[in-house]
Amino acid sequence: MTNPRHNGLRSVAEQSEEERGGPGSILSRQSRDHAELDELMRSYDAAGSPAERGRIVAQVGERALRHAFAEETVLFPAYRKFLAGDDDELTRHIEGDHQTVNDALEQLQRADPSSADYDATVRHAFEVIRHDAHDEEDDLLPRLQQAVGVEQLRAIGAAWEVQRRTSPTRPHPRVPREPPGNVLAGIPLAVSDRVKDAVDHALPVGTGRRRAAPAVLAATAAAVLLVRRRGRGRGAGMG
Incomplete structure (x- = not known):
């Protein structure tokens, strides 16, 4: 109806x-x-x-x-x-x-x-x-x-x-709700979130390995973003 x-x-x-x-x-x-x-x-x-x-x-x-x-x-x-x-x-x-x-x-x-x-x-x-x-x-x-x-x-x-x-x-409380801001903000946040998700899954809360995770997380996210930027730069030059 x-x-x-x-x-x-x-x-x-x-x-x-x-x-x-x-x-x-x-x-x-x-x-x-x-x-x-x-x-x-x-x-x-x-x-x-x-x-x-x-x-x-x-x-x-x-x-x-x-x-x-x-x-x-x-x-x-x-x-x-x-x-x-x-x-x-x-x-x-x-x-x-x-x-x-x-x-x-x-x-x-x-x-x-x-x-x-x-x-x-x-x-x-x-x-x-x-x-x-x-x-x-x-x-x-x-x-x-x-x-x-x-x-x-x-x-x-x-x-x-x-x-x-x-x-x-x-x-993420301060992410814009409309393009292009949400798209641009979403790329690094998605990378960071997936690294955090992997840490949550792999490292027990309260262990020494877990306490060391933030530094590993930051380094991994930075490395992934650098690779993605370089890849976009190479793609932009192709024709």
């Missing part, structure tokens, strides 16, 4: 994959990611210990941040391009919600999952994530679907997936 609040637009959630433009369409990619995020958030209630809840929140955070970064660098610019005559209040509102979630995740990253206020912060972040998913599936994505063809929806989807896979994985 169509929700009249959205001017007769048919929600992406009510459409088949074929109607959305196939599995590679931005509509299908967003819808799948929303569903997987929701499943992760639901698993929080079934968690048996504070440590398990903390792990689930970390997984939700990484996925939500990747999703938001891909929206801000690909989906929202596409929406503004193809619906240039529309009021852009919706994407601005969602970007504000992204910042709210980002700030909550930064707070949770430093918090004890067994503390009294941890659960309230988690549930607020989850509520905002779900609210944005409804705004996108019920309004933003159907509007984009009306404005462009299937091939363009698939091209946007492919670009969105590239950005999602290469995005930062941790909250």
Whole structure:
């Protein structure tokens, strides 16, 4: 049943994959990611210990941040391009919600999952994530679907997936929410985040090896960035 609040637009959630433009369409990619995020958030209630809840929140955070970064660098610019005559209040509102979630995740990253206020912060972040998913599936994505063809929806989807896979994985409170600032800031942050992720996975917290990790992390991130810059410089000179 169509929700009249959205001017007769048919929600992406009510459409088949074929109607959305196939599995590679931005509509299908967003819808799948929303569903997987929701499943992760639901698993929080079934968690048996504070440590398990903390792990689930970390997984939700990484996925939500990747999703938001891909929206801000690909989906929202596409929406503004193809619906240039529309009021852009919706994407601005969602970007504000992204910042709210980002700030909550930064707070949770430093918090004890067994503390009294941890659960309230988690549930607020989850509520905002779900609210944005409804705004996108019920309004933003159907509007984009009306404005462009299937091939363009698939091209946007492919670009969105590239950005999602290469995005930062941790909250960064001062990252710009719009291009080109978010794209330029995202490159070094994504490298740094992946080094930190590797350290978290490989080195036990509280060990001497772990305490030595910041220096190793900084050196590794700097080396990776230098290689990437040199590679771009060589590519720019080819013709």
